Amino acid sequence: MQSQKKIAVVGAGLVGSLLAIYLKRAGHRVDVYDRSPDIRTVEFSGRSINLVMSDRGWKALENLGLEQEIKKIGIPVDKRAIHLGSESLNYQYYGKEGEAIFSLSRGILNRKMIDLAEAEGVKFIFESKIWDVTLSTATLHEGETERGEWHDLDYDIVFGADGAFSRVRHRMQRQSMFDYSQDFLKIGYKELHIPANADGTHKLDKNSLHIWPRGEFMLMALANLNGSFTCTLFMPHEGLNSFEQLKDQETLEAFFAKHFPDTKEVIPNLVQDFFKNPTSYLVTMRCYPWAFKDKVALIGDACHAIVPFYGHGMNAGFEDITVLVEMMEKYGDDWETIFDEYQKSRKPNADAIAELSYRNFMEMSSKTADEKFHLQKKIEKWFAAKHPEKWKPLYSRVTFSHQPYSEALAEGDKQNAIMQEILAIDNIEQIWDTEPIEHRILELLK
Amino acid sequence: MQSQKKIAVVGAGLVGSLLAIYLKRAGHRVDVYDRSPDIRTVEFSGRSINLVMSDRGWKALENLGLEQEIKKIGIPVDKRAIHLGSESLNYQYYGKEGEAIFSLSRGILNRKMIDLAEAEGVKFIFESKIWDVTLSTATLHEGETERGEWHDLDYDIVFGADGAFSRVRHRMQRQSMFDYSQDFLKIGYKELHIPANADGTHKLDKNSLHIWPRGEFMLMALANLNGSFTCTLFMPHEGLNSFEQLKDQETLEAFFAKHFPDTKEVIPNLVQDFFKNPTSYLVTMRCYPWAFKDKVALIGDACHAIVPFYGHGMNAGFEDITVLVEMMEKYGDDWETIFDEYQKSRKPNADAIAELSYRNFMEMSSKTADEKFHLQKKIEKWFAAKHPEKWKPLYSRVTFSHQPYSEALAEGDKQNAIMQEILAIDNIEQIWDTEPIEHRILELLK
Incomplete structure (x- = not known):
């Protein structure tokens, strides 16, 4: 059993919320800060790829007995449905019979995780912007604006679960011997939407990840519980067949008619969604080390942001937690060793899933055809x-x-x-x- | 001929000063900002590897007619002198007869370059800290401290010549699609000193770059005009034969006696210098793009910091200037094209010299023996x-x-x-x- 610490988690996303539950159960005082409003009180933003949970993610939930609760809000997906040029569909099963990944809405899952964490006694502080951290004392610096007044929040330990553009990492990055890289893909993405049928059923097979592979670009769709699908169009920012080219309604409609003719009926709001939703960027971010002494550690996207083509961003982040907790059980109050063994164990695996994810764009967009x-x-x-x-x-x-x-x-x-x-x-x-x-x-x- | 612009150069180092001269001669108003005091008024810091000028560097000076002036403060070096374990010396000539690189003190050269730029009418503003830049308007934000009051300085064009930890780049880095990496070497370095003989002559052959190659670590020395040599000890930060190991006088002296016995007489202040001078870090930094529209461009170490083992940091930066000026002559007032062609031309070459420099540590520290x-x-x-x-x-x-x-x-x-x-x-x-x-x-x- 560890001695009680006062711990701050920066970032109330999936990894931050789940980590908070583990820390709370281990007997610590846990506060979670997030710069955004409580996601339970706001509408979703239209820039989220649906996520898939697989064995690594489930394991981290299972250990807390939360697996069944989450399975209720997911849809099992056991195959790819490949939409070739014509009407024909080609199915590729992911694994053996009974093996499936689960499609989950990021927003719904996040709300659920925060509910669960709150029920455990974790304190959430929303709309609280952490701009900087003093590493040597685990002090957070919070304020309304980056250049305005800040005040200090003192902790024993700080976790940076604040995503690919982590401010906690930003501070670590200014240290000597901190290796860092960010590489943007030439491919961006945009969310589109397939609504449910009038009777609430799905317009396409809900147990498939739908792909329209077209080489340099592709469309995909994952089912939601309410009968709709979240679609994502991946394509280059610039050049032939790019977001840059699709400037007006006419070009857009002609493009979809040519490349995705079978979507015409299922994506009724194509034009509106396309021009309303932002075009988002995809980045691979690597860094090391992930921890500062026994004070500060990074976790999830904050230390290994990957592209989404293997569906493992959240799974890798949840596996970080599993490994961290193993180290907590092994090394007790020796947080410096906990952090050091955690980062040594995870770094090569984070690099590997980054590479696998990068490669998988080619597999999905070209090879599946x-x-x-x-x-x-x-x-x-x-x-x-x-x-x-x-x-x-x-x-x-x-x-x-x-x-x-x-x-x-x-x-x-x-x-x-x-x-x-x-x-x-x-x-x-x-x-x-x-x-x-x-x-x-x-x-x-x- | 270009229309006159109001141009700020951030960084009064070698590249910043030389660039300022070129811009001034092209008819522009040029202000150079530097956060440090005027280097002409302060003592040098003891953390500088001597630099070597070779053909690429000379070309940029030659075009301005400054080559002869600078040659006067340099010492030609036409070979490596390899100090093996015993007393034996092994010479390796760099090129054909008459080919040499020039050893220059960074500080002395920098003072000279600032003198020359001032004589041309460039305005230098020292002890002026630029913390940020608004890219879209080429506005600098200057202030005493990072979190204190800032005031704005408006320009038509801003050059970031502010080195490996460039604040100008730091702002560009926060843009989408900005690729960036920093990789620290496990090897660090420390400056040591071989004083002149009583009669002002050099204790070792001044026309050689002296190397004591020892595999994982090495010592090197380059001559100064005043009869002294600037030495640099390169070795790992941690592990066997590392800076971490050399914690006290006794260990240090035993280490030098074992590995560099022939330096005992020529480095009389070993212990004092070693513990007084900082241990510095070596980083390779890559990024892209280097420019923002027609407003802001990076140059020199600010966009391609490399390790010093090929002696090309300054030479590569000076070659950036040569290429930039070619583009200025070619594209006149079309600064967006100037910057774009400049970065496209230089990026693959910056990557190549980074790779060559990285590899050359092995050549110098191991292969030369x-x-x-x-x-x-x-x-x-x-x-x-x-x-x-x-x-x-x-x-x-x-x-x-x-x-x-x-x-x-x-x-x-x-x-x-x-x-x-x-x-x-x-x-x-x-x-x-x-x-x-x-x-x-x-x-x-x-």
């Missing part, structure tokens, strides 16, 4: 069914397991090299499910 | 003499040419691959200067 890729997936699934102990597909390792991301990435690269050899075999389309191929894969695995 | 490396250099020199049109060594490309850094890097990699093949030939030590080897190289070059 590619014959060879379909064949590869088929062969992998067939071989994995025969030799489950020898082959677990990369997606399953990442999504339906707790294997460290860094190991999943390394083994995925090995598997992919093997599959490239297999796909290069003459006539592979005809003989992919034969004994010689099975033996060849077994040989290559040695 | 390696037999195979000596042989490689000998073979390259021998072959280059026979086929000067076919082989220019990498060091010469970088230092004694104006070939873009990115091309130099690419060709250097090709040459190195060839040399690795040659060095792997049986008995190469005996046959390196024979006709078969010459033909083999010619063949590999095809």
Whole structure:
């Protein structure tokens, strides 16, 4: 059992709220600060990609007994539904039967997490802007504006769960020996909307992640509980087929008619939504270290912001919490060691999921429409069914397991090299499910 | 000829001062701001690696007719003097006969550059702290402290020449689509000092860059005009043979006696200097873009801070100026195009010199003590003499040419691959200067 500390969590997002529950249960006094109004009292903003919860996320909830509560507000998604040019739909299952990720509305989940944390006795302070932190004393500096009057808030420990543009990290960044990078994708995104049918049912299969892969750009859709879908259009900011090009109603409608003809009926407010909703940016942010002595630590997007193409931003953040809590149980009151072991354990895995997420844009936007890729997936699934102990597909390792991301990435690269050899075999389309191929894969695995 | 603009340069370092001269001569009103006191009125700080000027730097001075003036305060250095464990010295010439880099004291050069700029009519404002800039209007925000009162300074154009920790860049960094990274080396450095002999002569050969290569760490020394040498000890911050280990006089003296025995007589104030001078950090900083519309541009270390192992920090910054001025001559009053063409031209070259500089630590600290490396250099020199049109060594490309850094890097990699093949030939030590080897190289070059 740890001695009670006075702890501040900056950021009342998903990771901040869940972390607060864990800290509270560990016996600490916990205050959570957020610069925005209480999300339970405001309408959602129209710039959120729906999120998916998978095994890593569930584990962090399970340990607190909150899993079932959250499952109620999610929709299981067990496959991709690929919308090719014509009317035809192609389904790609994510894992074995019964394996699914869960589509959740970020806003609804966030409200729920804050409710749960409050019920535990966590104190939330909304519309409170933390501009800076004094690392050596775990003091927050709060005020109305960046250049105005500030006042000090003293804590024993501060967690920066304040997202990709973290002010807590911003202070750490000014220290010597702090490595940092931010890389923007040329791809941006915009939220669109598929409303429910009049009877409240979904217009598309709700248990699929829908993708319209078009190479340099793609549209995707994830179901909400109320019968609607949240859609996200990913495309380059500039150049051919870019947000820059879609300047007026006419161009926009022609573009959708050409590339996404089957969305015409299901996205009735295309023009209005498109020009009302902001075009958002995608950034990969890496940094190190994540902690300052026994005083301040970063968690979630604040120390590893990734692009959304693997659906693992929240899952990786929740896994940070699982590991942090393990270290708390192991090292008791030695917070310096807790933070140090936490960051050492998580950093290589954060780098790995960043890389996997970056690569997955290509998989989603191009490869899902590619014959060879379909064949590869088929062969992998067939071989994995025969030799489950020898082959677990990369997606399953990442999504339906707790294997460290860094190991999943390394083994995925090995598997992919093997599959490239297999796909290069003459006539592979005809003989992919034969004994010689099975033996060849077994040989290559040695 | 351009229309007159009111231009602010933030940073009165080497790049800022030289840029100011060019801008003034182009007909503009030029104010230079620096947060430090006038360097002409203060003692130097003891944390500066001596710098070396080579062809790229000279070109920027030559265009203004300032080359001869500066050569007077420099010392030509045409070779490395490698101090191995014993008394033996090994010389490695940098280039062909007559080719040399020039050792210059950063402080003395900076004073001179400010004198020259003032003589041209540039206005310097020292002890003036620029904390922020409004990009869209080229307005500087100046004040005593970061959180205190600021006042505004309006310009047509602002240049950020304010170094690796640039405040101008700091503002640009908060924009979407601004890529940024900072990576600290595990190696730090500390300045030491070899005084002149009583008669004012140098204690070591002044026309050599002296290196004591010891693998993970090294000592180097560059001559000053007054008979002294500025020494720099590079070593890891932590671990075996690190700054962290050298905590007291006894450990320090034992360390130097063991690794640098021949410095005992020439560095008389070792203990005092070591504990008085700070241990400094080395960082590689990359970013993009470098400009905001036609209003603000970064130059020198502010947009590409590199580690000092190739001696090209200033040279790369001066080459930025050369390219910028070319664009000014080409595009007249179209500053947006000037800035855009400037950044597009310089970015790949800044990345290349960053990479070359990073790699050169290994060359200086380890390879200079390696037999195979000596042989490689000998073979390259021998072959280059026979086929000067076919082989220019990498060091010469970088230092004694104006070939873009990115091309130099690419060709250097090709040459190195060839040399690795040659060095792997049986008995190469005996046959390196024979006709078969010459033909083999010619063949590999095809």
